[in-house]
Amino acid sequence: MHTLLSQPAPAAGPRPPLVFLVHGGPADHDRDAYDPQVHSLVASGFAVARVNYRGSTGYGPRWRTAYAEGVGLAQVADLVAVRADLLRRGLAREDALGLWGTSWGGYLTLLALGTRPGLWRAGVAVKPVADCAAAYRAGTPALRALDERLFGGTPETVPDRYRRSSPLHYAADVRAPLLVIAASLDAKCPPGQVRGYLAALRAAGVAHESMWLATGHDGYAGADHMAVLRRALGFLDRHLRPAPAAHQAPRFPESGVSGSTGPSGAPGSHDPNSVH
Structure with a gap:
């Protein structure tokens, strides 16, 4: 399973924290090329793993349709397998x-946190699918058609x-x-299903934070991009660094973005018919 591993310059002490940066789509794949989000993480002292899990493009039709364990669950199994391999090789802690x-990467983040807790x-999910049935009902016709292909029917015909x-x-x-992190004008990963998921976290007493952007699904204004990047890097920094050696994430310019809640990305979709 192809995985791209990016690491900061070697330093004394334990290995740096490692972040699985999970691509969206699902019809997409990570490339061995410059990525500004990877750059920001590595420059902040994180190692980054990008997994071209089953369902990714670039490996032929059998790989794209290999969902034996179920939608999302097959991809989580792939992330878990790579995690075990990195630990075995001594490349992660x-x-x-x-x-x-x-988007779809945020969906896999939530699913991995819940099924393999x-x-x-720590986890950061940006503009995710959080409730598959609710997202289907509130989504666009193109996305409903995609869900019907992936699941083999509608929430009414194959609810389980x-x-x-x-x-x-x-x-x-x-x-x-x-x-x-969610968007109040998101048509691909609608805000209602994210709010329902956040309510379920609150009801279960699960520790979490949330941030809301007044945008749609695709793309960012510069201020929004910086707000998401700063909030996510700070969050990962707090939860993945050992307390005695707490590291301060880089300071970013103030964005002026408002509307976040709690103690706050990635490029948008290339394909209008994909969740990404």
């Missing part, structure tokens, strides 16, 4: 592993498949600190 994903120390693959079903099982 079990006490400093986090997840960060946007003992494996991660939607429930089994939905982060909402596992919200009470989340144990790692979680930051959810």
Whole structure:
């Protein structure tokens, strides 16, 4: 399974925290090329793993349709397999592993935190799918068609498949600190299903933070991008660094963005028919 590993310059002391930067799509793949989000993480002292899990493009039709364990669950299994391999090779520390994903990547982040709660120390989900059935009902016609292909039907015809693959079903099982960043005008990952997921976290007493952007799903104004980057890096810094050697994330210019809640990205979609 192809995984791109980016690491900061070697330094004395323990290995740096490692963040799984989970790509969206699902019809997309990470490339061995410059990525500003990877750059920001590495410059802040984090190692970064990018996994081209099953469902990614670039590996042929069999790889794109290999969902044997179920929608999302197959991809989480791939992230877990890479996590185990990195630990076996001594390239990561079990006490400093986090997840960060946007859109479908945010969905996989939430699903991994809920279905494999003992494996991660922090998670950041940006504009995610959090409730598969609710996202289907509030989504665009193109996204409903995509869901019907992936799940083999609608929430009414195959409800168990939607429930089994939905982060909402596992919200009470989340144990790692979680930051959810959502957009109030998002048509691809609608805000209502994110609010329902946040309500489930609150009802279960799960520690989490949230931030809301007054934007749609795709793209960022410069101020929004900086606000998300600063909030996410600060959150990961607090939860993945050992307390005695706490590291201060780089200071970013003030964005002027308002509307966040709680103690706050990635590029938008390339394909209008994909969640990304």
